Amino acid sequence: MWRNSATLGFYSKLLSPSSSTNPNYFNYASAFSIFSQIGIVEPALSPSYHRFYCSSEAPSPSPSSESVIKLGFLAYKSDVFRPLSSKARDAVHLVRHYGQCYWELSKARLSMLVVATSGTGYVLGSGNAVDLVGLCCTCAGTMMVAASANSLNQVLEINNDAKMKRTKQRPLPSGRITIPHAVTWATSVGSAGTALLACKANMLAAGLAASNLVLYAFVYTPLKQIHPVNTWVGAIVGAIPPLLGWAAASGQISLNGLILPAALYFWQIPHFMALAYLCRDDYAAGGYRMFSLTDPSGQRTAAVAFRNCLYLIPLGFIAYDWGVASGWFCVESSLITLAISAAAFSFYRDRTTQKAKRMFNASLLYLPVFMSGLLFHRLCDDQQCLADNPDRIVELSSSSQDVIDSGEDDQKKKVRHFTAGPQARPPVAYASIAPFPFLPVPSYVDP
Template sequence: MWRNSATLSFSSKLLSSSSSANFSYFHYASAFSVFNPNAVVDRTLSPSHQRFYSSSAAPSPSPSSDSVIKLGFLANKSDAFRPLGSKASDAIQLARHYGRCYWELSKARLSMLVVATSGTGYVLGSGNAVDLVGLCCTCAGTMMVAASANSLNQVFEIKNDAKMKRTRLRPLPSGRIAIPHAVTWASSVGIAGTVLLAYKANMLAASLAASNLVLYAFVYTPLKQIHPVNTWVGAIVGAIPPLLGWAAASGQISLNGLILPAALYFWQIPHFMALAYLCRDDYAAGGYRMFSLTDASGRRTAAVALRNCLYLVPLGYIAYDWGLASGWFCLESSLITLAISAAAFSFYRDRTTQKARRMFYASLLYLPVFMSGLLFHRISDEQQCLVENPDRIAELSPFLEDATESGKDDQRKRLRYVTASPQRQPPVAYASIAPFPFLPVPSYVDQ
């Protein structure tokens, strides 16, 4: 900063004879070099920067070649005469611009919520010990695949987003990034995330990630403009990440691993119904066929939200009955589910914007509380063995100590399976054999 001001002061003395020259032009042009020959602002800058540079540069005439003294960065617009500091500032500005575009294309906040559900599923499926490296790799791969899906979603919906108030300033409708660039970004991170999951987790987790990417970008996205069933398809998309985390940790799909995906599936319906009711005019302008658009009174929309809230009530008891969490979680889950159901019932009785917004906020609070409680009260394999077979564990404790001292992993694994009694298998009547058509059959069917 001091160097620039000193050089400009020296330059102003040398150029004092040229009264028509505007020195603010020299300062901004030398610092950023973002002007085209006809004083048009480069489109790679954000709108706020475009307004700033155009307002400061447009009124000033371009100086003649005779009045410019070649002092390095004040010489002309050629990159050959620009100093290293100016090029570095341009690189920083460009990195900030594209970083912001990638952040918005990826819907980073939504993607981080997806990562949170996937990480929770990984911890729940890890058993006694959680592999931190595997957890980090699973979360990173999930983040990249989610970013790819959200980016492709915006590529396909450019025209629709341009018609909606809350989406028209996104990178693609506003012209801040080109379509081929966005497609390249989405393809790169999607492939990288899938490969990371296949290499660091297992092929089952990678196949779930790839299937979810295809389902979101190529099925759910076009379906939004065709039929209101898109909401239920989108709920399946949101339910797969915790199942992905469980599969990455355990290498299989079991009914215990479907409790959190079921919670995600049923939770998304009231959450989105409240949002669709609040933004129904915007969705109509964008050409999206949402359920709320065919329900002028809002009664059916509120009824669907209330019904799916009630579906959440037994999940706490099922988690306790299947040995995934303790009885305290059963109580806590019931309380928070009754709270969101009360908000949904209030919206059903009085279908106003205020009631819909209250149910929306209640849904935002429900999910983190449910996942946190499930993690806090989860029961590991060793704890379940202590509860069910305390005498048998006491008899085999000397063998366990010998195995620990010898450091033989295979022996410890064998003793673990000897010690543990056959785990309680959840009743098949609680779920279908194939929860989703593109997933493999759960392991309990073979048994």
């Protein structure tokens, strides 16, 4: 009790009127300045309080001691928690800064496209049932390896990126992150992705991922400054992820699994030729030896793009003939391939920036439609077996009919004759018809 009374008595002395011009301001300011030394109140007044205490008009009534104590308690809390909030803001800013740098180093949108092709390959190679955990692990491992490859690509091209308008603001040329930091990030995330694929998928998928990382970072990247063949090497890099997904799901590489990689390979040529034509000045400033730089008229660039679009046309029929997809996919694939071929032919006839942009946009639309159609119309193992042996159902029903009535052999043969269609040939045997001596000979003899 005596402490409270003494405190209130001390407050009353501080708040007593004075002979100054503005007694309220003098006494209140004195109280705030005295208590600020012991950490009870803030030394600085807010603008509203400052106007209130500095008013030279009629003096305001003195506040109660309870309000002064309450203000002092709130100020004490703000003094205590201010360092914590400052540290939290610094931590959030640091996380946001490096998160943005890692996002740009990884070329996250391009890496997500790589993950989509790998996931499509995994689903196609899974057969009847898709292992969702295996699919997620494969996509995560592919994402990390792709991020590592893109980061190493920027480390090796830092001087070239600094000369190009569209790349000079990347983390390394702009100085937002150091080279050792970027190398450490790329090494750690690449090793983690390869290890994840080795543990959760198989060593074949991990080997394909590691090989693709080396091919992209240490072969394709320096080759961009040496020879225009880098475009075709880069197309191989883009064709490996769907093959990786197929290998992760099936544990092997077969001809059926090469359909989507072939589509990725041929698709990348017109896609990049359009981009190289549109950005040829920027590539020249960066010191990159692209195919479009040796073709001032653009005629050869457009011809290469159109030719590779034509290579895409038979892929839909091959997917149907090999039992990977249904006949509807053959129709849909032919339509979208004719559409991108028409855009490429238009660019070949009239080599303008507008036609190049149209072909580039057509290539952006082609790939998701092709992969979506392949997933939607894919055939599982049971459907492939029935497609390869269309008379299997008839044989099962006829065997049960023999148990009931053994005197209907002739009728059974007639039914089997009309229901049995042409048997689908296995992929290896189909390809062996072509002059490829390294493929095995078909295991059957056509009549």
